[in-house]
Amino acid sequence: MVDYAGRLTAHLPEATRLILVKADGSVLVHADVGSKALNWMAPPCTLREQDPVEDTDVSLWTITNKPGETLLIRMIEVLQDTEIPLGEEPGLIKDGVEAHLQALLAEQVTVLGEGFSLVRREFPTPIGPVDLMCRDATGGSVAVEVKRRGEIDGVEQLTRYLDLLNRDVLLAPVTGVFAAQEIKPQARTLAEDRGIRCLVLDYEDLRGLPTDSLRLF
Amino acid sequence: MVDYAGRLTAHLPEATRLILVKADGSVLVHADVGSKALNWMAPPCTLREQDPVEDTDVSLWTITNKPGETLLIRMIEVLQDTEIPLGEEPGLIKDGVEAHLQALLAEQVTVLGEGFSLVRREFPTPIGPVDLMCRDATGGSVAVEVKRRGEIDGVEQLTRYLDLLNRDVLLAPVTGVFAAQEIKPQARTLAEDRGIRCLVLDYEDLRGLPTDSLRLF
DNA sequence: TTGTTGATTTCGCAA
């Protein structure tokens, strides 16, 4: 039986479950389904274990953290108890995330359109950096927002940049391109309603054409 | 050693780790830190196990799902192997999420201001439902966006609703209230800049005053 | 330490 009280209140009735206590102090309660824990306490936290009451196997764990969140675990029966230190974690290596998309697109800005050139990546503005700032064939400024999955939030973000950039008489007029591996219908509708062009990117294609120069052949 | 290829590619070097195989078929690879798995395959998926090569303990697991994502696990050594069916999960009970906030506020709309009355919850618009539609003391329409944590996204969401609602001559003018347990400074600034009133809610207070009628005493 | 943003987000609900 598990009870959490903190950012919300959550209760788990009595049942057989898997409890992980990790080296960093975190405690996770897993069921036999689902890819995330049902209930947990993130480190840093402290675990206080109350030994089983006499004549019963019931023991009580109280896990607390600094902000005062608490996780109570009432253990009726222990089916198995194993402790194996796992040691250092070498770390996960990832490829194909948004940062890679942005880097590949920066190398091949002509994917955005004939005659496009890169001004700079992470073009700074007072409200955050624009992913790519480019110039089109006519020399006009183009702000590009790159996303792996294009949703409304991304369109709003680009809209804020465009509003701000278009107040700069040296840059204006600045047009926008919303580029993503996948663009949700609502995001596309909102973008096009605001005069922002949408472009679906293909990661494999981009990776297969590492530089603009290859496109000359 | 674990390799994932699917929505992205990810690689885990050889190290000691915990592997969970759940009843729903999902496979999770955990390190000794962190509240989420390093690498995993969500159900539904199929696990193919290749027995250890002769003269070694190395076995190979191949987990695949319908879209063609794959998880390869190369097991050099097994420190412990335990199988315990956990049975049915009664389910997690939560209290204090956004839906509860909205319900409590709907019962006590005068928290929003003297003489406020509720028109309806989840007031429909073509771009999604407004959390609460109210009328103020003067009969003017008020759209309320309720959030647990008020951030810029929520202000943008309410702004879209207001833009649209104010095109309706029968409703206009519609004012906005952004109500949340916690409002981030940037969200407050943006909201007030757009003439949207911000209101910080106290969940305990709201729960303690379950109906407007109590406020009459 | 605090804030912002991406994520194999995950998860639940509704159309």
Added chain:
DNA sequence: TTGCGAAGTCAACAA
């Protein structure tokens, strides 16, 4: 099945 929005989001990175 798909789409959309909330989440104790988590976790990495910058200020």
